[in-house]
Amino acid sequence: MRVRAQIAMVMNLDKCIGCHTCSVTCKQVWTNRPGTEYMWFNNVETKPGVGYPKRWSDQQRWRGGWELDRRGRLRLKAGGQLSKLANIFHNPNLPTIEDYYEPWTYDYERLTDAPASDQQPVARPRSALTGSELELQWGPNWEDDLAGGPGSLPEDPNLRGLEESVRAEYEQVFMLYLPRICEHCLNPSCVASCPSGAMYKREEDGIVLVDQEKCRGWRMCVSGCPYKKVYFNHLTGKAEKCTLCYPRIEAGQPTVCSETCVGKIRYLGVILYDADRVLEAASTPKERELLDAQLRVFLDPADPAVRAAARRDGIPEDWIEAAQRSPVYALALRYRVALPLHPEYRTLPMVWYVPPLSPLTARVEGPAAAGDPDDVFPAIEQLRIPVRYLANLLAAGDEEVIRQVLRRLAAMRSHMRAKLIGTAPDETHATIAQLAPEEIESMYRLLAIAKYEERFVIPASHREEAGRLVEQQGSCGLDFAGGPGACSPQSPAQSLDGADFQLVELALREGRRR
Amino acid sequence: MRVDAAQTFLWFVLPYLAVVVFVLGHIWRYRRDQLGWTSRSTQLLEGRALRVGSLLFHYGALAVIGGHVLGILVPASATAAIGIDEHAYHLISAVAGTIAGGSAVVGLLILIVRRGVFARIRRRTSAVDLAVYALLALVIGLGMAETLFHNLLASGNGYNYRSSVSIWYRGLFALEDHAALMAHAPLVYRLHVLAAWAIIALWPFSRLVHAWSIPLQYLGRPYILYRRRFRPARRRFAASAAEGYAGARALAASSDMAGAAADGSGVRPVVR
Numbered sequence: 016m017r018v019r020a021q022i023a024m025v026m027n028l029d030k031c032i033g034c035h036t037c038s039v040t041c042k043q044v045w046t047n048r049p050g051t052e053y054m055w056f057n058n059v060e061t062k063p064g065v066g067y068p069k070r071w072s073d074q075q076r077w078r079g080g081w082e083l084d085r086r087g088r089l090r091l092k093a094g095g096q097l098s099k100l101a102n103i104f105h106n107p108n109l110p111t112i113e114d115y116y117e118p119w120t121y122d123y124e125r126l127t128d129a130p131a132s133d134q135q136p137v138a139r140p141r142s143a144l145t146g147s148e149l150e151l152q153w154g155p156n157w158e159d160d161l162a163g164g165p166g167s168l169p170e171d172p173n174l175r176g177l178e179e180s181v182r183a184e185y186e187q188v189f190m191l192y193l194p195r196i197c198e199h200c201l202n203p204s205c206v207a208s209c210p211s212g213a214m215y216k217r218e219e220d221g222i223v224l225v226d227q228e229k230c231r232g233w234r235m236c237v238s239g240c241p242y243k244k245v246y247f248n249h250l251t252g253k254a255e256k257c258t259l260c261y262p263r264i265e266a267g268q269p270t271v272c273s274e275t276c277v278g279k280i281r282y283l284g285v286i287l288y289d290a291d292r293v294l295e296a297a298s299t300p301k302e303r304e305l306l307d308a309q310l311r312v313f314l315d316p317a318d319p320a321v322r323a324a325a326r327r328d329g330i331p332e333d334w335i336e337a338a339q340r341s342p343v344y345a346l347a348l349r350y351r352v353a354l355p356l357h358p359e360y361r362t363l364p365m366v367w368y369v370p371p372l373s374p375l376t377a378r379v380e381g382p383a384a385a386g387d388p389d390d391v392f393p394a395i396e397q398l399r400i401p402v403r404y405l406a407n408l409l410a411a412g413d414e415e416v417i418r419q420v421l422r423r424l425a426a427m428r429s430h431m432r433a434k435l436i437g438t439a440p441d442e443t444h445a446t447i448a449q450l451a452p453e454e455i456e457s458m459y460r461l462l463a464i465a466k467y468e469e470r471f472v473i474p475a476s477h478r479e480e481a482g483r484l485v486e487q488q489g490s491c492g493l494d495f496a497g498g499p500g501a502c503s504p505q506s507p508a509q510s511l512d513g514a515d516f517q518l519v520e521l522a523l524r525e526g527r528r529r
Numbered sequence: 530m531r532v533d534a535a536q537t538f539l540w541f542v543l544p545y546l547a548v549v550v551f552v553l554g555h556i557w558r559y560r561r562d563q564l565g566w567t568s569r570s571t572q573l574l575e576g577r578a579l580r581v582g583s584l585l586f587h588y589g590a591l592a593v594i595g596g597h598v599l600g601i602l603v604p605a606s607a608t609a610a611i612g613i614d615e616h617a618y619h620l621i622s623a624v625a626g627t628i629a630g631g632s633a634v635v636g637l638l639i640l641i642v643r644r645g646v647f648a649r650i651r652r653r654t655s656a657v658d659l660a661v662y663a664l665l666a667l668v669i670g671l672g673m674a675e676t677l678f679h680n681l682l683a684s685g686n687g688y689n690y691r692s693s694v695s696i697w698y699r700g701l702f703a704l705e706d707h708a709a710l711m712a713h714a715p716l717v718y719r720l721h722v723l724a725a726w727a728i729i730a731l732w733p734f735s736r737l738v739h740a741w742s743i744p745l746q747y748l749g750r751p752y753i754l755y756r757r758r759f760r761p762a763r764r765r766f767a768a769s770a771a772e773g774y775a776g777a778r779a780l781a782a783s784s785d786m787a788g789a790a791a792d793g794s795g796v797r798p799v800v801r
Contacts (some may be wrong), residue, residue, distance in 0.1 A: 019713050103743070104587040111576045112649070145648040207752035210744035213752040221726065231742040232567035249574055249653065252567035252736075265758075293753075 017290040018314060018325040020266055020334050021365055022473065023343045024273070025145065025282040025353045027193055027462055028371040029424070033160065033192040035059050037281075041106050041196075042215065044271050045258070050250025051141040052118035055155055057272045060196045063404065064158035070116040071243040072331040072344035073172040078108045080204050086407030089298045090237065091207055092498060093394035100236055101212055108238035116153045118143040120215070144249075155427040160420075161190050175406040189401050191371045193408070194280075197244040197257035198356065199223050201231030201312065202287060205256075208239025213254075221365065222259045230254055241360040244258030252392060253309045267475030279465045284341030284472045285334055286365070286403075287314040287325055297361045302411040309443025310348060312363065316341070337474040342461055343367070348384060350458045354409040369462070370405045370417055371507040390470075393446070395421045423448040427462070430455050532709045534627050539723070544701050545724040554733030568739035569658075571650045578643040586636025592629035593672070596622065605691040619686040621742035626676040634673050637665060650694075661735045664728045671721035679715060694718055 060066045074080060093099075094110050101260045121138040129136035129417045138201040142149040157163055192336075203223050206214040213229035214236055216222070225236070225245070232252040236245045257393055260270035264283075266276070273281035289312055296308035316338035325335050330415040338344065346353040346369060353367040395402070402414050402421070410416040426448035433440040434456075445452050462467055532540075572579050599608075599624055608618055641662055644650050679688040693714050697707040709784070711719060732738065 091752075096750070100744070100747065104583045105576075105580045106572060109570070109572055112574055145652055147648065161745065197700075203753065206754055210747035211742065212744075212746065212750065212754055215756040218755045218757050220758070228563035228566075229740060230567065231744070232570050233744065234737035236574060247570070249571065251564070253564075262588045352603055 016314075016321075016324050018287055018321065018328040018330055019290045020203065020325075020330050020338065020431050021224065021257065021288060022283060022284050023199070023200070023221070023258075023286045023341075023365040023367070024196070024270075025284075025343050025346045025367045025369065026367040027278075027282070027465075028191055028193065028294055029281045029369060029373055029462075030248075030278040030280040030465075031192040032278045033059055033061065034277050035156070037194055040271050040275040045259070046255075048425060050248040051246070051255065053112060053115045053155070053267060054246040054255065054472075056244070056246075056247075057194065057196045058155060058265075059192050060156075061158050061160055061162075062128060062191050062193050062408065063174055063189075064161070064163050065167050065172075067116075067155050067172045068110045068243050069153075069167075070172055071110075072241075074241055077110065077238060077241070077243070079243070080362055081202070081454075082361070083298065083300065085396075087300060088296065089294065090124070091204060092241075093208070093238060095212075099208065103235075106234050106238055108201060109234055110237070111245065112144070112249075113153075116155055116157070117149060119149050119151065122148075132394075132461075147230070151385055173404060174280060174438070175407065176403060176412075177351055189404070191486070193356075193368075195242065195244070195356075196270075196366060197223060197259070198362065198366045199257075199259055200365060201293050201309070201363035202361065204360070204362050204388060205236040205240040205245050208234070208235040210235055211348075211381075213247075217261075220259075221262070222261050224255045224261070225256055227251075227253055237264045241357065241362065242268070242364075243296055247527075252460050264473060267473050269471040269473060271300065272396065273471065279470065282342040282461075283356070284343035285315050285365065285474065286339040286341060286344075286347075287321060287338045288312045288345055289314055291365065297363055300361040303416075304364075305361065305411060306355065306416065309355065309358065313344070315346060317346075323408050331474070339471045341469060342472060345461060350423065350454070350461075352423055352458070352462075354416065354420065356409060357411075359411040368409055369424070370409055370420055372421055379474050390423065392425055396404045410415075420423040423450065426450075427455050427459050431459050431463075444497070532712045536712040537662055537706065537708045539700075539719075540697065541706045541712040543575040543723075543726055545729040547571065550730040554730075555738070556732045557598075560751055566738055567736070568628060568742075569653075569736045570741070571576060571653060574653070575643065575647050578628055578639060578647075582636050582639030582643055584636070585641055589629050589632030589634075590669075592625075592632055593669075596626050599690065601695045604695070604699070611665065615686055615689070618691075619680065623687065625682040627681050628672045630676050631668065633669050637662075637669060641666065657731075657735045660731060661728075661737060668721060668724040671717055671724060674717050676719060678762055680718070688715060688718075690718060694722070724801045733774055 021484075027438050029046050036392070038059055042055060045056055046052075046110075047503060048052040048475050055067065058067050066072065070076060075091060075524070079091050081089050082092045084090050091099075094102070107509045119140045119142050122141050123138050125136050126138050139150055140149045141147065158167055199221055200223070201221070203214070203216060206216060207222060209230075210233050211229055213226045213232045215224060215226065216425045217224065230253040232247070232254070234247055234254070236256075237243070237247050239245075241342055247253075248255050260272075263270060263274075269281070269283050273283055290313045293296065296312045299308040314325075316322065316335060322335055325338075326332070343353070347367055350379055352369050354370060355367050358364070402417050405417045406412050406414040426444040428443045428446075430440050430452065433444075440452065460466075469520065556800075576703040605615070605618070609615075613621070644654055644658075644662070675688075675690075679690075681687075693710045697710040711722065
């Protein structure tokens with residue numbers, strides 16, 4: 016057993032309101048520079064829909080992630096090391112800007128510069144790539160709230176296995192939001208695809224990063240990631256991706272997307288896992304068994320043997336302690352309501368999702384329905400369409416996994432309703448949920464009340480490193496051309512002097528006094 | 530044979546100047562500009578024309594370089610010793626050279642037209658890029674002219690550059706002055722060589738540096754790479770809090786830059 020720690024995320028899709036605050040705040044922090052206009056480290060997709068970039072989940076087309084060869088060995092779907100080198104002059108699986116969208120800005124100057132006329136001046140869209148006027152035909156979120164309509168919606172790869180007539184009906188009743196960031200996988204195919212060795216997974220917290228100095232722009236990571244969450248900066252010629260806001264994580268703070276989430280849908284916590292079992296789990300023969308295989312890679316931080324092994328492997332005490340309070344561990348393993356996105360890609364993703372119950376309850380409780388609110392259980396069994404869709408998304412097509420989770424969530428709902436209106440809780444609920452009443456209540460507390468301290472259990476950085484973190488405050492984020500820090504080549508580096516430096520000194524002194 | 534000072538400069542001084550710029554330039558660039566060391570691919574902006582152009586150009590150019598090794602670095606006596614006489618060599622070099630060179634020329638033309646036609650790529654083109662394209666077109670065009678008019682279509686065995694240009698070139702490695710040999714070579718050979726030295730001198734300051742990053746180390750590498758954020762071993766803190774704290778501070782101070790370099794995507798501490 017080789018114990019490693021990872022900061023993992025769970026998103027509760029039931030509470031996502033599709034407001035895009037996560038995307039916008041992320042973009043403001045990380046990708047508001049020239050060359051990154053088209054990048055969204057975090058984006059929110061309305062499902063069903065083709066997503067961003069278009070049809071990203073169609074691995075027949077993009078060949079991201081892993082597959083098993085005939086002898087059952089794990090290999091990169093796009094080909095091994097030799098084939099990567101052979102395709103180095105042109106990557107056959109790379110999406111081009113049309114697959115994302117042509118980024119644009121607006122000609123705002125015209126609003127004030129236009130000469131007097133009878134018409135209101137209009138700020139026309141201009142391409143951020145060429146500067147010329149652009150006819151908007153696709154964008155990063157063109158399908159928001161199913162706005163893509165019959166044009167793009169049937170193209171969603173996750174709709175496979177659904178009949179045409181069923182689809183049409185289902186489009187009317189069902190949609191969900193899917194916020195997406197880098198999955199920070201246990202078995203990252205982007206890292207495996209990088210010929211330069213510039214990508215790596217951090218031992219301490221599992222965050223997957225691109226070393227900007229070692230990246231040589233071969234682009235294999237972009238196509239190697241099945242989630243299409245590594246992007247190519249066309250100005251710097253290097254790859255960039257979601258960093259899980261590691262400067263914040265190191266300081267014990269949640270990522271920007273989590274911190275600013277209006278619906279409080281995001282959870283961050285430590286997962287201890289066995290690095291020796293990662294390959295074995297990713298090589299599980301049957302796709303539908305990948306979920307259980309990944310759960311077996313996770314270690315129970317309450318187990319004394321695991322804690323001893325973690326100490327032996329250099330995991331700090333506060334991390335082991337945080338792992339025991341981890342909301343991610345609770346949702347994935349204790350309550351078993353969180354599921355990985357597309358486990359069939361075999362990357363063992365570490366951003367998991369609680370599937371939404373609301374589309375189902377809308378069906379039984381909505382304006383058209385007239386029935387007992389508790390009829391949600393039969394609804395789960397009958398409504399095979401959304402279940403099928405969710406199964407394609409979160410369970411490699413295994414509908415039973417989704418049904419179990421939805422039943423558990425519905426049981427929690429019924430149990431809490433009975434409790435709040437003062438009727439006797441139906442004991443069958445606990446049986447259906449396979450959870451004790453106290454567990455149902457603590458799950459309710461975590462999912463519905465969702466206190467800040469319970470959603471984000473991120474071990475604070477070590478005291479011995481605190482001085483360094485203060486030093487880093489206000490320094491460069493990405494200090495290459497057009498970087499967001501104050502020290503990009505356009506605006507020469509400014510060290511912390513004068514007033515700024517005094518602040519740092521004060522902070523340091525403050526730290527020492529404590 | 531005696532030659533004047535100008536010829537000596539062109540064929541005996543200039544090559545070394547170009548090589549000095551090449552070597553020092555690379556050292557400087559490698560130390561100063563890791564962030565800029567990339568292929569600067571434009572595949573994201575346009576993929577279809579690149580597929581044809583890039584593959585033709587790169588594989589053609591690699592074959593051309595292989596041909597130069599054979600024709601320039603390997604002496605005629607060596608090929609003769611393994612049974613390739615002058616006529617056989619002429620046939621091999623003319624035919625293979627035309628195929629490889631033709632592929633590189635067509636590929637480069639596609640790449641140049643592509644760069645001009647697509648506004649997105651035109652906007653990304655720097656002055657250095659233009660210089661690289663101009664010099665590459667010049668070098669490859671002149672080389673193609675040699676192959677076609679002095680080799681493939683020439684009477685007999687064509688111009689025997691292995692008895693002049695090759696000897697001059699190999700002589701440079703031994704600091705031997707064979708400027709006279711070059712001075713009397715056909716004009717197109719002299720121009721080809723001069724343009725080549727220009728590319729050599731420009732190389733470290735252009736995107737051509739990506740040629741030295743062909744990732745052969747990828748072969749046989751373990752797929753998943755791990756790195757540590759902070760060097761100091763955490764175990765030590767657990768052993769003794771007080772001692773660990775002091776030790777960690779010292780280590781943290783010494784590994785400041787290392788830590789920043791390891792996390793290339795991110796925060797670099799302000800070094801005072």
